Amino acid sequence: MTTIISRATWGAKAWQGVPDSVPLSRRTEFFVHYDGGHPVTRTGYAIMRAIEALHIGQGWSGVGYNFVVDQAGNIYEGRGWNLQGAHCPDHNISGIGVQIAIGGDQEPSAAALAACRALYEEACKKTGRTLAKKGHKDGFATACPGTKLYAWVKAGMPAGDYEPAPIPGGSLPGGGTGSEMARYQSTINGLVYGYGAKGDHVTKVGQALAKAGFGKHYTSGPGPVWTDADTRNYADFQDSLGYTGKAADGVPGEASLKKLLRTLPSKVTAKPAPPFPGVNKFGSGKSNASITLLGQQLVRKGYGKHYTKGPGPKWSDADRRNVRDFQRAHRDLAGDADGIPGPKTWKLLFS
Template sequence: MSVKIISRAEWGAKPWDNDPRSSGPASVALTSRTEWFVHYDGATPITRTGFAIPRAIEAEHLANGWAGIGYNFVVDQAGNAYEGRGWGRQGAHCPGHNVSGLSVQIAVGGDQEPTPAALATARALYDEACERTGRTLAPKGHRDGIATLCPGSRLYAWVQAGMPAQGYMPAPTPGGSLPGGGEVARYQVTIGGLVYGYGAVGAHVTRVGEELVARGFGRHYTSGPGPVWTDADTLCYADFQRSLGYSGADADGVPGETSLKKLLGTLPTTAAKTTAAPPPFPGRRHFRPGQSNAYVTQLGRQLVAKGYGRFYKQGPGPTWTENDRKNTEAFQRAQGWRGADADGYPGPETWRRLFA
């Protein structure tokens, strides 16, 4: 697989270090890469489009004193991928991980919803990175490397779920075939509300792989099981099915309820989703300069959880400060409010949306 990447020259990047004689950031061998970091743009939703996105990031990073754009790649909401540091240069995205980690910034901010096109391109870049390095890179959010809110709650949940992408299937895993030849099964089944088979994504997929390895059925894995079901998972599962006495279509590597229960001991199910009602709004009088109470701390922690804590220097506290007001204003503006509706002081509707 190869992702179409818009080159630095095409989107109009400045010469490295803003000096035509500069060779740019240090080169890094792909064999040194073990991690894949996902970033976002911060607390404010992105309204720029096209080439304006990497150019704005570049300007900010140059102002930081970096050689140029610090991410290896940037992906916009249309699904376009832009070259930053590219495959072969040291990044400037996460201290301590700029050599071991490749990075992508998905150009969203705050609680802005990434588009399916953006997620599909970011996922395709990750798979190409794994292919180029010859290993399964550990998918991480920026906050897994340093203390930060990045990549925001939405993208971090996406990373933890295995970076699923609508309409996107991972590249076939090379090596291995079914006994007697034939194509490896590429269909899916749903058991207990969870999807299994080629292209399925989630922690439940990792669990199946880890249990297969623990039982001695992991010979087709080249870098260990992960959260995306590949041909290697199918081949390993087929070995397990044959050990139970199954054959033919019953041992094609796609789980059935009986074999899955024998592997795991019980059938996993999706947890029922419940939506808790927001706590009652305590009243405006609790959110004024100099006020100290538990409601201020509660508000601040929820702002941070939603990705609107960039003005805090040491985290939210019990005393209302200008930083609380600025973070609340950023959240209000993200709702599309302006003027007096976005003055930074919470009202009942701000409170309800914040805790929704």
């Protein structure tokens, strides 16, 4: 069952007039929305509180969507399963409305798409029918849900092997809890492994896991992008080796990878990183070519989501947040993820 963060948990206000109830038997559609023309910069419960304030300001009872999904893959209750929504005229009874909390040209995260797809599957299960997949513009003249989400809906809402955010307090690889899913990377002989890593070497690991009998979490693939399914399968393999705790978190280390593949992949000779310009080149008030170079490389590596323009030579909070995301994604850097690049961050970023 899909885990949903309740109104009480995220701190919803009392309904300003309780919406009408709608039996699940009347639901025939599933509508996907976005937040509008500007990127969403809020995180966590603040997303729901901002939507609530806007919708109450419009004279509505409260949040108009049935559910909201954030970029981390968390699902929040709005109107829920059984209350009439306020998201698409003439479709608020027949349609379940779900906002993916992005705006403008923001890329929806794999976790958000997976959570939305899981919510759709849950809706079909609850209603006992296959609901029509629709974007807001299919029911009303609007740009919503934006070009990227609308293309995703029209493609059938694929979610690959990405799984929704872990259940809080639930069981995860290594005996951890929902907040500890291993979504970071390791580098072995110049090749990157772990959540989000890409390449033929990732496919080979997945194929080796499946061949060894550790492929039960794949719903398709294995493929060239490391997903939560790879992490869970690799954790099962680590567990079979007797590893426990963080040693069985689903991210390859040299010893376990060698046992899986019989031999480590040949060392990749990387182009030397440009010389580290020094910590004093980065931070508030700084402006120089090194900041532009840093930002461009972050974008190339897939860590540019906080930029709304640029990157450019003037240090911004977007630079800091993107660097921090990169640091958090790498095991060797996660313990000192302050958003300011040091020599180690620089070397890994340009490797």
